[in-house]
Amino acid sequence: MKVVVSIKRVIDHNIEARVKPDHSGVELTNVKMAMNPFCEIAVEEAVRLKEKGIASEVIAVTVGPKAAQEQLRTALALGADRAIHVETDERVESLGAAKALAKVVEAEQPGLVILGKQAIDSDNNQTGQMLAALTGLPQGTFASEVVIDNDKAQVTREIDGGLQTVELSLPAIVTTDLRLNEPRYAKLPDIMKAKKKPMDVKTPADLGVEVASKVKLLKVEPPAERQGGVKVGSVDELVDKLKNEAKVIS
Amino acid sequence: MSILVLAEHHDGALAGATAHVVAAAQQIAQHDGGDIDVLVAGEGVGAIADAAARLDGVSRVRVADNAAYAHLLAEPTAALLAELAGDYSHLLAAASTTGKNVLPRVAALKDVAQISEIIAVESPDTFKRPIYAGNAIATVQSEDALKVITVRTTGFDVCPDRGTEGGSASVEAVDVVAENSQSAFIKEELAQSDRPELGAAKVVISGGRGMGSGENFTLLDGIADKLGAAIGASRAAVDAGFVPNDMQVGQTGKIVAPELYIAVGISGAIQHLAGMKDSKVIVAINKDEEAPIFQVADYGLVADLFEALPELESKL
Numbered sequence: 197m198k199v200v201v202s203i204k205r206v207i208d209h210n211i212e213a214r215v216k217p218d219h220s221g222v223e224l225t226n227v228k229m230a231m232n233p234f235c236e237i238a239v240e241e242a243v244r245l246k247e248k249g250i251a252s253e254v255i256a257v258t259v260g261p262k263a264a265q266e267q268l269r270t271a272l273a274l275g276a277d278r279a280i281h282v283e284t285d286e287r288v289e290s291l292g293a294a295k296a297l298a299k300v301v302e303a304e305q306p307g308l309v310i311l312g313k314q315a316i317d318s319d320n321n322q323t324g325q326m327l328a329a330l331t332g333l334p335q336g337t338f339a340s341e342v343v344i345d346n347d348k349a350q351v352t353r354e355i356d357g358g359l360q361t362v363e364l365s366l367p368a369i370v371t372t373d374l375r376l377n378e379p380r381y382a383k384l385p386d387i388m389k390a391k392k393k394p395m396d397v398k399t400p401a402d403l404g405v406e407v408a409s410k411v412k413l414l415k416v417e418p419p420a421e422r423q424g425g426v427k428v429g430s431v432d433e434l435v436d437k438l439k440n441e442a443k444v445i446s
Numbered sequence: 447m448s449i450l451v452l453a454e455h456h457d458g459a460l461a462g463a464t465a466h467v468v469a470a471a472q473q474i475a476q477h478d479g480g481d482i483d484v485l486v487a488g489e490g491v492g493a494i495a496d497a498a499a500r501l502d503g504v505s506r507v508r509v510a511d512n513a514a515y516a517h518l519l520a521e522p523t524a525a526l527l528a529e530l531a532g533d534y535s536h537l538l539a540a541a542s543t544t545g546k547n548v549l550p551r552v553a554a555l556k557d558v559a560q561i562s563e564i565i566a567v568e569s570p571d572t573f574k575r576p577i578y579a580g581n582a583i584a585t586v587q588s589e590d591a592l593k594v595i596t597v598r599t600t601g602f603d604v605c606p607d608r609g610t611e612g613g614s615a616s617v618e619a620v621d622v623v624a625e626n627s628q629s630a631f632i633k634e635e636l637a638q639s640d641r642p643e644l645g646a647a648k649v650v651i652s653g654g655r656g657m658g659s660g661e662n663f664t665l666l667d668g669i670a671d672k673l674g675a676a677i678g679a680s681r682a683a684v685d686a687g688f689v690p691n692d693m694q695v696g697q698t699g700k701i702v703a704p705e706l707y708i709a710v711g712i713s714g715a716i717q718h719l720a721g722m723k724d725s726k727v728i729v730a731i732n733k734d735e736e737a738p739i740f741q742v743a744d745y746g747l748v749a750d751l752f753e754a755l756p757e758l759e760s761k762l
Contacts, residue, residue, distance in 0.1 A: 209697060212716045213578035222582055233698050290550065291559050316697060319577050320562045322550035325520065329554035334628035335520050337547050350632065354692065355543040357456070357643045358636035362519065365628050374698060375691045411559045412587040414572065419583055422723060425744040427735075431757040434729065434747050442727045442744065444649075444706040445673060445762065 197307025197366070199251040201242040202297055202327075203235035203271055205264040206317040213317075219415040222317070231267040234312025236274075237372040240379040241342060242310050243275035250344050251308070253277045257300050259293045259407060261285050265395065272390035273382035279395040284407055290322035292400075292407030297323070298330040299403040306367060308349065313338050313371040324371035334364040340375040447535030448481040449474055450508075452527065452548065453498050454540050455488060460497040462646070463540035465607070466599035471538055472503045473567040473602070480535060481505040485620070487523055489516040499614040502606045510620040517631045518544050524551035525624035531556055531592055535570070541596035542645075549596050558590035565601030579697040579720035600703040600724065644695065647676035649706045650722070652695050653688070654680035656711020656732065656751060660688040665752070666710065668759040678702065678722075680712045696721035711751050714739030731755075 207213055208230040213222045231239075245251035256271035258264045259282040268279040282296045301309060314321040328335035336342070336351030340359065343350040344366075353360045354373045382390075400407045428434045438445045449471045454461040464484070471482045484498045487510040495509045508530070514522045527548065531537060537552060539545030541563040553560035565583070566574035572587045573595065608614060637643070644650060651666050651673070663677070670677050678695040679688065695702055697720040707725035712718060714730070714737055722728070723742050730743035733750050740746040747754060 207578070209717065213581040215582050222578060289559060291554060291557075294554060317578060319575075319579065320550075320560070321546050322553070322560050322562060325547065325550035326554035326560075328520070329524065329551040335547070335551065336629075337520070338543060353543075355634075356645060358634060360517070360634045361632040363630045363632050368628075374694070409559065410589050411561065412589065414585040414587055416577070416582050416584050419576070419580055419724075422728075422742045423744070424741065425728070425746060427740070427746045427748060431747065431749075431754055431761055434745055435758070435761050437745050438706070438727070438729070442706070444727045 197251060198253045198255060198304055199242045199245055200255045200257055200301060200304055200306040200309045201238045201271065201276065202257050202309065202311045202323070203239065203267055204232045204258060204312070204315045205229050205260055205267045206232045206315050209233050209316055215416050215418045219417055221413065221416050229263070231270050232312050232315045234314055234372050236379040237374070237376050238310040238312050239271045239274050239276060240377045241372060244377065245308070245344065246275065255280060255304060255306070257282070257297060259284065259288055259296045268395060269390050270382060272393040273387040274380065278393055281395060281397045282400060282403065283397055284400050286408040287413070288407045289318065289409035289411060290320045290326055292405070292409060293323050294326035294330055295405040296400055296403055296407055297327050299405055301327070301331050308344070308367060309369045311369070311371050313373055324369050328369040331369070333367055333369050335369045336362055336364050337371045338373040339370050340373050342370055342376070447478065448483060448533060449536040449538060450530060450534045451482065451484045452537070452539040452545065453484050453486045453494065454542055454544055455486070455491065455494045458490070458493065460494045462604070463542055463599045464498065465501055465604035466602045467538050467540050467597045468501050468503060469602040469605040470564065470567060470597045471536070472605060474536055474570050475503070477570045483508055485510065485527070485530065487515040487518060487526060489513050495617050499617050500608045500610070500612070502608050504615040507615050507617045508620045509617060510622060512623050514623050514626060517634070518548065519626065519629050519631060520547045520551050521629050522624035522626040523548045524555060526622055527552040528555040529622050530620065534592070536593045536595060538595050538597055541598045545596045549594055553594040556592055556594070558592050558594055559588060560594045560596070561586060561588060562596050563598040564595055565598050579701065580724055581720060641670060642674065642676050644676045644678055644693070644700045644702055647702070648704050649673045649675035650678050650695070650702050650704045650725070651675045651708040651710065652678035652680060652712060653683055653710050654712030655682040655686055657683060657688060663689055665755040669755065669762065672759065672762040673706070680715070680718045682715070709739050709743070710755065712739055713737045714742065
């Protein structure tokens with residue numbers, strides 16, 4: 197079966213996001229960008245399925261600006277076979293991305309679609325679930341284990357307080373949580389080879405979808421600054437402050 | 447227009463998260479005066495519905511009591527909500543793993559956006575929500591007729607319980623049964639811990655690389671027992687193999703905002719701060735007085751944790 201894996205270009209997770217002075221958004225100019233960490237896990241899972249002989253082909257997809265091709269090349273270097281870039285400069289949020297991905301799913305007919313559970317920029321945690329709704333497929337979100345058995349997938353999900361296992365008929369949509377796997381690093385020869393792998397570029401219009409968000413971003417502000425605290429000299433003083441000043445323990 | 451809140455429940459009891467979500471619904475209703483309904487979906491949920499009916503401000507509880515909704519699997523639960531959505535201007539759920547699983551699916555079925563993890567209501571269509579793991583707060587406005595929203599429970603106080611004397615909302619059965627042949631529940635393994643869960647705990651104590659080893663994390667146990675705290679860890683401690691990944695607090699782990707957060711042997715990398723800096727009171731214990739964690743800590747103790755932890759435990 198084919199596996200489609202969807203990825204997003206975001207600010208590198210080691211870099212602190214800084215709000216622009218005009219409050220229009222977060223500064224992305226001259227900031228290091230990378231593949232969203234949860235998407236790296238999605239790519240890794242897809243590649244492992246191919247290595248196990250379960251997936252016949254891994255197709256990496258992104259919806260975003262031209263620069264996002266860099267992250268598609270990374271996915272190709274990690275083991276994806278080909279890439280599809282749905283190119284747009286619009287501010288795309290989950291529903292728009294899911295609409296474009298649904299068209300890709302319709303065309304490619306994969307047995308499994310793997311996405312990161314959440315992008316670390318918008319923190320929405322929506323696209324996989326929305327794609328499942330739009331394609332009418334079952335969903336296994338926040339996966340920490342995926343076992344494919346013939347025409348079914350057993351997905352162990354990280355839920356509040358523990359784990360839940362569900363069985364889904366294939367095709368299905370899976371979103372990744374942290375414990376699913378540990379992504380590998382791309383090796384130099386693979387990075388070179390990735391440059392020659394096919395990349396198909398389409399526009400949302402080619403797919404017949406509108407991707408611009410209907411949620412207006414009115415402003416973006418830095419969070420309230422924390423008051424600089426005090427140093428305490430001893431455990432006794434700490435306990436006293438917590439009891440009598442902060443009143444958080446009794 | 448009215449608001450529908452999806453009730454959260456576990457083990458036959460209404461989860462505390464629901465009262466926070468109803469409080470957010472009340473703030474929306476304040477502006478345009480709509481009614482607040484609560485949907486209790488599940489199997490054998492009569493007692494949960496009664497508890498929901500006692501929440502202040504709720505006018506009607508709708509109960510979909512059917513095996514189809516056991517474990518609130520996304521496929522049938524989203525179909526049910528999409529079916530009921532026509533009566534409402536807003537659908538709300540907690541930003542729990544249940545709410546996050548179900549609500550985006552409902553939104554896409556209704557061809558509307560979903561707004562995740564709101565922390566404040568500005569008006570019935572405008573909300574504040576953290577982005578970039580809380581490093582920025584976005585104010586967003588929905589242009590959709592139906593607003594589908596998950597609520598970060600730490601952003602809203604609970605609405606009061608009216609008690610058994612205070613009257614209650616009407617309870618009505620919903621007979622919509624969503625067919626589902628695509629997904630099936632197999633099993634659930636819930637952590638058998640007497641400790642509260644990281645995301646819901648009022649007190650969290652976390653260890654970092656400074657703990658030195660996984661065994662040393664037991665130094666946190668006694669303090670956690672005394673404070674009723676959950677135990678967390680920094681990414682550095684997880685990467686060093688001291689503790690499992692599900693204990694990780696940070697941008698790529700759990701985001702917590704307890705009343706009291708105690709960071710032990712944690713330097714305060716950006717990725718960790720992003721996961722805990724909305725805590726009400728932060729305590730840092732670290733032997734390196736230059737550690738960045740002290741810049742966000744309300745109370746910093748520069749000390750060797752191997753001496754400070756046993757002393758702290760004995761003095762609580």
